[in-house]
Amino acid sequence: MAAKAQTLDAPLPRPTLGGARKGARGVVLKVGAEGGRPGGLEPTELERRLLEIGFVEGARFELIHEGLFGRDPIAVKLDDMTVALRRREAASVLVLLDGEAEETEFAEAAE
Amino acid sequence: MSVAVASQTFRVALVGAPNCGKTALFNALTGSRQKVANYAGVTVERKEGALTTPAGRPVNVLDLPGTYSLRARSPDEVVTRDAVLGRLEGETEPDAIVCVADSTSLRVVLRLLLELKSVGRPIVLALNMYDIAERQGIAIDLPKLQSMLGVPIVTTVATRKRGMDHLLAQVDEVLRTETAPPHAPPWSEPSAADVRALYRETERILKACVKPPQHPDTWTGRFDRVLLHPVWGLLILFVVLFTMFQAVSWVKPLQDLMTAGFDWTSAQIDAHMAAGWLRSLLTDGIISGVGSVIVFVPQIMTLFLFIIVLEDLGYMARAAFLMDKLMGGAGLHGRAFIPLLSSFACAIPGIMSARVIDDKRDRLTTILVAPLMTCSARIPVYTLIIYAFIPAHTLWGFVSEQGLVMFGLYFTGIVSALLVAFVIRKVFWRGLSEPFLMQLPAYKTPEPLNVARGVLLRGQIFLKRAGTTILSMMLLVWALSSIPLAPKGAPGPAIDYSFAGMIGHALEPIFAPVGFSWQMAVALIPGLAAREVAVGALGTVYAVGNGGENTGALSNVLAHHWSLASALAFLAWYVFAPQCMATLAVVKRETNSWRWPIIMFAYMMTLAYAAAFVTYHVAHAFGA
Numbered sequence: 001m002a003a004k005a006q007t008l009d010a011p012l013p014r015p016t017l018g019g020a021r022k023g024a025r026g027v028v029l030k031v032g033a034e035g036g037r038p039g040g041l042e043p044t045e046l047e048r049r050l051l052e053i054g055f056v057e058g059a060r061f062e063l064i065h066e067g068l069f070g071r072d073p074i075a076v077k078l079d080d081m082t083v084a085l086r087r088r089e090a091a092s093v094l095v096l097l098d099g100e101a102e103e104t105e106f107a108e109a110a111e
Numbered sequence: 112m113s114v115a116v117a118s119q120t121f122r123v124a125l126v127g128a129p130n131c132g133k134t135a136l137f138n139a140l141t142g143s144r145q146k147v148a149n150y151a152g153v154t155v156e157r158k159e160g161a162l163t164t165p166a167g168r169p170v171n172v173l174d175l176p177g178t179y180s181l182r183a184r185s186p187d188e189v190v191t192r193d194a195v196l197g198r199l200e201g202e203t204e205p206d207a208i209v210c211v212a213d214s215t216s217l218r219v220v221l222r223l224l225l226e227l228k229s230v231g232r233p234i235v236l237a238l239n240m241y242d243i244a245e246r247q248g249i250a251i252d253l254p255k256l257q258s259m260l261g262v263p264i265v266t267t268v269a270t271r272k273r274g275m276d277h278l279l280a281q282v283d284e285v286l287r288t289e290t291a292p293p294h295a296p297p298w299s300e301p302s303a304a305d306v307r308a309l310y311r312e313t314e315r316i317l318k319a320c321v322k323p324p325q326h327p328d329t330w331t332g333r334f335d336r337v338l339l340h341p342v343w344g345l346l347i348l349f350v351v352l353f354t355m356f357q358a359v360s361w362v363k364p365l366q367d368l369m370t371a372g373f374d375w376t377s378a379q380i381d382a383h384m385a386a387g388w389l390r391s392l393l394t395d396g397i398i399s400g401v402g403s404v405i406v407f408v409p410q411i412m413t414l415f416l417f418i419i420v421l422e423d424l425g426y427m428a429r430a431a432f433l434m435d436k437l438m439g440g441a442g443l444h445g446r447a448f449i450p451l452l453s454s455f456a457c458a459i460p461g462i463m464s465a466r467v468i469d470d471k472r473d474r475l476t477t478i479l480v481a482p483l484m485t486c487s488a489r490i491p492v493y494t495l496i497i498y499a500f501i502p503a504h505t506l507w508g509f510v511s512e513q514g515l516v517m518f519g520l521y522f523t524g525i526v527s528a529l530l531v532a533f534v535i536r537k538v539f540w541r542g543l544s545e546p547f548l549m550q551l552p553a554y555k556t557p558e559p560l561n562v563a564r565g566v567l568l569r570g571q572i573f574l575k576r577a578g579t580t581i582l583s584m585m586l587l588v589w590a591l592s593s594i595p596l597a598p599k600g601a602p603g604p605a606i607d608y609s610f611a612g613m614i615g616h617a618l619e620p621i622f623a624p625v626g627f628s629w630q631m632a633v634a635l636i637p638g639l640a641a642r643e644v645a646v647g648a649l650g651t652v653y654a655v656g657n658g659g660e661n662t663g664a665l666s667n668v669l670a671h672h673w674s675l676a677s678a679l680a681f682l683a684w685y686v687f688a689p690q691c692m693a694t695l696a697v698v699k700r701e702t703n704s705w706r707w708p709i710i711m712f713a714y715m716m717t718l719a720y721a722a723a724f725v726t727y728h729v730a731h732a733f734g735a
Contacts, residue, residue: 044303046546051306052179053548054219058314064332068341069436073445073547075339080216080323082331082551084432086439089546 017061017076018091025062026097028078031055046092054078055093120161120169121286122203124194126227127211128220129177130425130552132239135561136211136269137174140279165276166283173205179219181226182300185469195230196298207233207285209278214244214251214266215328215553217321221313222306224260230298233285234262237278241266243553248325256320270558331425331553338429348433351426352452355417362409369409373402388593396589399647401582407457407643408570410487414456415569416562418449423557428549435547441529442536444468445547447477451528454484458694460569462701470545476535478701479711482694483528483687485521488642492685493520495646499666500678516682523686527718588637588644611636625684625720626677626727635690642690680727687719 014029031050032043055078064082065075073086127133137145141160158174175194176187183192190199197204210227212220227234238244244251257264263281267274301309338344377394384390421427427449435445443451446468454461461481468474485493497513504512592611615633622632630653638645646665653668669678689695695708702708 047303048180048182048301048306049184049546049548051303051310052182052219052222053550056307056310065335065339065432066341067432067436068345073432073435075335075432075551079218081219082335083548084428084435084445084551085548086435086546089548 014094015097016091017055017063017074017093017095018087018089020063020074020090020095020097021071022063022066024095024097026060026095028055028057028059028061028093029096030057030094032092032094043092046089050089050093053083054081055083061095120171121206122171122173123207123209123282124173124175124205125209125211126175126191126195126223127177127239128179128213128223128550130428130550131177131211131213131220132269133177133211134174135558136209136237136239136267137172138561138564139267139269139272139275141172162279164279164283164286166280166287168283168286170279170282172209179223180301180306181223181230181298186466186474188469195227195232204230205232207235207282209235209237209282210262211237211239213552214238214241215247215249215324218310218313218317221260221316222309224262225309225312226301228262233288235278235281235285236260236262236264237274238264238266239269241274242268242271243328244324247327250322252320256316259316259320270561328553334554335429335551338426339432344429344433348430351421351430355414358413358417362413365409366406369406370402373398373406388596391593392586392589395593395647396585397582401578401585405574407487408573411456411460411573412566412570414453414487415460416566418453419562419565419569420557422449423555423562425552425554428551431547431549432551439547441532442540443476443480443529443532444470444473444545446549447473450477450481451484454481454486457486457488457573458482458484458691459697460572462694462697465701468545472540473545475702475707476532476540478698478707479535479714480528480532482689482691482711482715483524483531485524485686486642486691488691489520489685491643491646492638493517493682495649495666496669496678496682499669500673500675520682520686527687531714531718585640585644588640592637592648624727625723626674626680626731627684627723628673628677630672631677631681635688638690639692641693642685645690674731676727676730679730680723683726684719684723687715687722689715689719 017028031047059079061079062077063074064077067073071087073084074090075082075084076090125133125137137158137160141162144162145158145160160172160174162170162172164170173194175191178188178191180188181192181195183189193199194202195205195208208227208230210220210224212224224234224236238251238253253264253266263285265274265278265281267278269275338347377398380390380394380398384393418427421430431445431448434448438445438447447465449467450461450465452461453464458481461484462478465474465477465481468477494517497516501513501516506512506515588611590610591614592609594609596608598608611633614636615629618632618635619627619629622629627635630649634645634648637648649669650665653665653672673681689712695712698708698711699705
């Protein structure tokens with residue numbers, strides 16, 4: 001897989017679900033404390049809630065809907081179910097996008 | 112407890128993730144033999160139903176609120192956790208748990224099942240909506256799944272009542288084989304690592320036993336492409352809401368019929384009974400008071416028909432999704448949309464349905480602003496004043512001025528609720544906010560029987576309230592307005608000499624700055640029992656025969672006695688005033704403290720006074 005180039009010690013920002021756009025597909029890489037945006041829940045609590053509703057490492061996802069205002073909240077197809085959440089919380093879900101992960105990052109940075 | 116005494120009633124709890132068809136399963140199992148504790152709603156309060164298993168065991172089934180984990184966050188989920196763990200006051204843990212799963216979406220619920228297993232109660236897994244799974248071609252190796260999970264599995268289709276006998280037979284089996292009560296397991300909150308470990312286990316089981324669908328459901332995706340579309344989705348939502356409020360007015364003829372029925376009864380009593388306090392108690396107190404509330408049953412049931420159908424369709428979660436950003440701007444949670452919507456019927460079910468909101472602060476904010484939504488009890492008051500003071504002109508050929516004022520009052524209520532929520536969020540609970548995290552279930556056709564049951568339940572709950580809270584309040588108000596009796600031959604209405612009259616006169620100086628006469632102040636007192644009672648009270652004060660019912664005549668009297676400025680101030684007062692003791696009582700119960708009803712009363716009273724003051728003086732300045 002091309003994403004193997006992204007080793008743990010690389011300082012590159014990893015794509016998060018919070019930054020993904022409609023149509024993005026891939027695999028949940030890490031549901032974790034870091035990467036979340038301020039103002040939300042305590043990170044470990046958020047982590048457990050995301051896990052409980054189905055955001056678990058290895059789950060396949062596809063971002064299928066975006067809200068009107070600020071493209072927020074988002075609806076994510078997650079394996080056999082669909083979950084709605086805000087981008088703020090989605091930011092603590094690190095993802096591995098299908099295809100060239102790096103390419104998608106450039107596309108995001110260009111915006 | 113394992114000693115099977117013939118008379119022992121077993122307790123079986125239904126547990127499952129939201130949207131797995133648990134309530135439908137409960138209905139299929141227990142039919143009409145259900146008992147709802149208190150008067151709370153469908154999935155928010157503990158529901159219980161009795162049945163007898165094929166082996167003749169009497170069983171009480173508990174329908175518990177949906178949850179993803181025993182690690183409870185919302186009051187709803189706390190009920191589930193405490194019921195499962197036997198921590199509820201005066202109750203032991205259930206003898207068996209039926210874990211209900213949506214067969215098309217097993218991952219999350221199988222993890223919950225593994226968590227439930229650690230509680231140590233016998234479990235039966237009901238694979239519900241199995242017909243949909245079959246239709247989608249999801250291949251589930253049942254024997255293998257059963258042996259890997261270590262719990263008996265039954266397939267069910269609750270909406271068609273399929274698999275119920277089989278399920279009960281399994282329940283019999285686990286109840287029979289359960290020997291010594293298991294040593295009380297010290298259940299502890301799973302950590303993130305525990306949750307992950309359970310998922311790994313789930314994943315292993317799913318890989319071995321379940322093959323993904325051959326014909327996945329594409330309809331939900333197709334509908335969502337329109338219904339969740341950023342623009343079309345919002346437009347459709349507004350059309351749905353508009354239709355819903357229109358529908359509420361379609362049942363007006365039925366309401367009129369009921370009003371006529373109560374009038375007729377009053378008239379019969381008046382005709383056949385000697386005048387006196389008993390007659391007055393029956394007609395003025397009980398029939399006109401409680402009757403004026405009961406006539407709202409058709410409207411409330413219509414509103415709930417819409418809400419329940421939309422919920423069963425799976426649309427409510429979409430509405431919350433679409434509204435989240437707008438609500439979030441006001442500091443409310445997307446899920447607050449449903450409670451606030453219910454509040455248009457009556458703030459009481461609205462406040463109770465705020466239990467679906469996980470976070471305490473989000474829930475309190477929702478509860479505090481819910482009474483600002485224009486409930487159906489304000490309609491009679493608004494109608495009376497509007498017809499008395501707003502000419503029946505038509506603007507641009509199709510917009511009635513009266514309708515416009517009515518819409519304005521609704522609009523003011525909504526905007527002020529959002530503003531108050533915003534202020535509460537900014538001033539009191541800065542920073543932290545609850546995540547919006549909810550499943551969007553697949554669309555399903557609502558089952559007419561389940562819908563009917565839900566609507567009837569709402570009607571019953573409301574009627575029960577009318578029979579208890581409102582009846583007792585009406586009796587109190589009637590007593591205040593009738594005692595002491597007016598001296599014989601006294602000029603003016605009897606209420607003038609009563610305690611209510613005295614209070615009205617005492618309040619007069621307070622209400623003078625907002626343009627209220629003492630009669631208006633008097634009417635506000637009975638209006639505390641229920642808003643719409645103010646209409647009847649105004650009738651009594653102005654000594655109009657059958658004032659409460661014959662709004663046409665009362666309108667004329669009011670138009671004669673009040674200035675337009677006073678009337679507008681009265682309307683403004685009614686948008687905000689906490690004129691409903693029952694609401695405050697429910698807030699007390701839901702928040703379990705006097706603090707919040709007091710805060711609610713204070714802020715609403717302040718807003719009401721300020722709004723009436725400004726309205727009166729602005730209108731006065733314009734010569735009204």
